[in-house]
Amino acid sequence: MLAFFRAITFAAQNFWRNIWLSIVTVVILTLVVFFISVLFGVRTTADHALADVRSRVDISMFFVPEATEAEIFELQSRLERLPEVASVAYVSKDDALAAFREENAGDERIESALEAVGVNPLQASLVIKAKELEQYPQILSVVNDPVYEKLVEQDRAADAKITFIQDFSRFTRNLSRIGLWLTIVFSLIAVLVVFNTIRLTIHAYNREISIMKLVGASNAFIRAPFLIESVFYALIAIAIALGVVWLVLFVSADFLDRLFEGFDFSVASTLWSQFFTVFGPPALLMLLLSMVSSAAAVGRYLRV
């Protein structure tokens, strides 16, 4: 216990008595934590946005006028039992007409055209949402069953739509993968920056380490204050960086929400509510990295 308190005292002394070196180290680590936190924040936002867009994709299956509700419900039930299906919503002819009228309320030409036709020209439909975009072809293959084929209106553009959905799915997945790789690459760069920063800081103590060895200090006694000092650097850097991130989010919340207007989530609220989930990992990484770098750097001088 005495050794531990001495190590903390030495670490604090080193930190304070080499204040400019300490400040430079903290500044560099703060920039790294801030940069990686922004990267994680952007990635989280992008993932939410992509997920939101993907969730809006659905397919409407229109029925011939002769199809009865019982037949439609049977198909609906069959589709709902498929593991790939997230939801199947039935839109009756009347519901479709009501929605159409609401969408075009105030347009007299539409209203007069409907009156001229006299009957409801719109078809009943099933709005199908898949759990994954790639699963639509599988889901729609159910309709190839002769029992259902006669009920569903053949859509000549269906194949093109499916192809578009698949391309779109591939595009969003690749975007997400690119985001992941960018995060990994920049995180690795951050690891190198942190490692070298701590190594250079320890190098400044090279002569002192050899003096301590000559006086009879054990390796553990020499190493401990440097490990603790690296924790000081990391904790201060994390506090400043995350404080700045929080402030930036606070100040730019409205701007970010306007930027993502139309999406079904609020950027600022999402990042605030997941603050420690999103920004915790970069902070922990910084803490671990500082300690590992310090141990490795001091170890190098202890072996000499």
Add this chain to the structure above:
Amino acid sequence: MIRFEKVTKVYEHQQTALDRVSFEIAAGEFVSIVGQSGSGKTTLVRLIIAEEHPSSGTMTIGDWDITHIKHSEVPTLRRQIGVVFQDFKLLPTKTVFENVAFALEVSAAPQHVIKRIVPKVLKIVGLEEKQDRFPGRLSGGEQQRVVIARALVHRPKIFVADEPTGNLDAINADEIIDLLKRINGFGTTVVLVTHNKEIVNKLRKRVITLDHGVIVSDQKSGKYLL
């Protein structure tokens, strides 16, 4: 106390620093080891504090054979030997008090013991008024006295001084040597490594002379021969 038996040290490129050196230093002796630059004096000091290992031969300190000392045992050895270097080797970001106290802290001495012993040792070397100063604010002679205080604080049985007056003027050099004589007066074995003729001749203590890694003379009350 210190026994070297046919100790040889050969560095890379077949450079022989010590060649079958044998001597024995009894407890409480004051021995000067002299020689010109490159004669092997510093190598000898490094072997005593286990900074180097001999290429052959045996070295004993007390009953401890340190020839093949384990890496983990080196700190324990160094806590039992007081060492003073020409370039002082003080910790620049610690005060005089903290530099001396460090030697006790490495052996987990309690704080109340440190607060009791360190002022006494600083008084012996005449620096009790300057305990809050940093090494950068001290003269060369004062820095060397801090180093001596740090070396003394463990009450070592052996005190090795490697060119302790190398960076000092004549007056400071004399003061340091006087301190070493006082330390020897407490019963501590003192090994003074130097190439300073005047100091050796004034001391009139045992003198071991090295030349090109070989002992050429070992006189009980010797003079600087080379």
